[in-house]
Amino acid sequence: MGLFNKKSDSPDGPKKPFGETGFGKFCQKVKEKAPELAGDILDVVASGTPVKTAINLIRSKLNDKVRQYPHDPEYTKLMGELDQHRMDWEKEIFSLEIADKQSARSREVEYVKVTGGKRDYMMALVGLIVLAMFVYIVITAVNKPEAFRNNPILVHVVGMVEGAGLAVIYYYYGTSKGSTEKTRIMSEKKND
Numbered sequence: 001m002g003l004f005n006k007k008s009d010s011p012d013g014p015k016k017p018f019g020e021t022g023f024g025k026f027c028q029k030v031k032e033k034a035p036e037l038a039g040d041i042l043d044v045v046a047s048g049t050p051v052k053t054a055i056n057l058i059r060s061k062l063n064d065k066v067r068q069y070p071h072d073p074e075y076t077k078l079m080g081e082l083d084q085h086r087m088d089w090e091k092e093i094f095s096l097e098i099a100d101k102q103s104a105r106s107r108e109v110e111y112v113k114v115t116g117g118k119r120d121y122m123m124a125l126v127g128l129i130v131l132a133m134f135v136y137i138v139i140t141a142v143n144k145p146e147a148f149r150n151n152p153i154l155v156h157v158v159g160m161v162e163g164a165g166l167a168v169i170y171y172y173y174g175t176s177k178g179s180t181e182k183t184r185i186m187s188e189k190k191n192d
Contacts, residue, residue, distance in 0.1 A: 023055075023085050030058070033074050037061050055086050127168040134165030 018024040031038040040061050044054045059082055065075045111120055137158050141148060148154060 022088060026081055026085050027058075029081070030062075030078055033078065034062075034065065037065070052086075052089070055082060055089065058082060059086075127171070130161070130164045130168050133161050137161055 019028060027041050030041055037058075041058060044057045059079070062075060062079050062082060065072075066079060069075060108120075112118075141158070148158070
């Protein structure tokens with residue numbers, strides 16, 4: 001069973017073998033039409049690289065071939081197909097993000113229904129802890145900027161905490177806040 005036929009399972013059920021996916025079929029096509037790129041594509045696919053990075057790496061290799069053979073329509077056609085796969089992938093990721101947000105909102109609605117309108121204090125506590133970490137890092141960065149110089153790991157951790165802090169802020173005060181408020185008001189109306 002080769003790489004292109006390997007099946008894997010996910011929490012959502014069994015996945016298609018890679019060779020049956022759109023991107024897998026594209027990689028097979030590139031392997032057939034441009035055998036000199038087969039090794040590069042196999043390295044990218046076998047590495048477990050995220051799809052966006054894999055597409056960019058393959059795009060780079062195809063771009064080199066287009067520049068090397070500007071009058072060969074096969075490479076140009078493959079570039080067009082790769083761009084189509086990239087757009088399909090971005091559409092799928094966007095759909096998954098929407099489903100994830102809907103799932104989080106559904107969880108909130110169900111929690112409010114089950115608890116009779118009580119707040120989820122554990123979620124609020126986690127949010128407060130993340131925001132406290134965010135504020136601490138900002139204060140440290142202002143008062144001791146030398147701590148962040150030449151320390152890439154610390155800078156990476158700071159970025160992660162900032163991202164988590166922003167997610168909490170967006171959840172409680174961004175668009176999700178409006179949905180939470182609507183849910184609370186609707187459950188109050190039903191209880192009246």
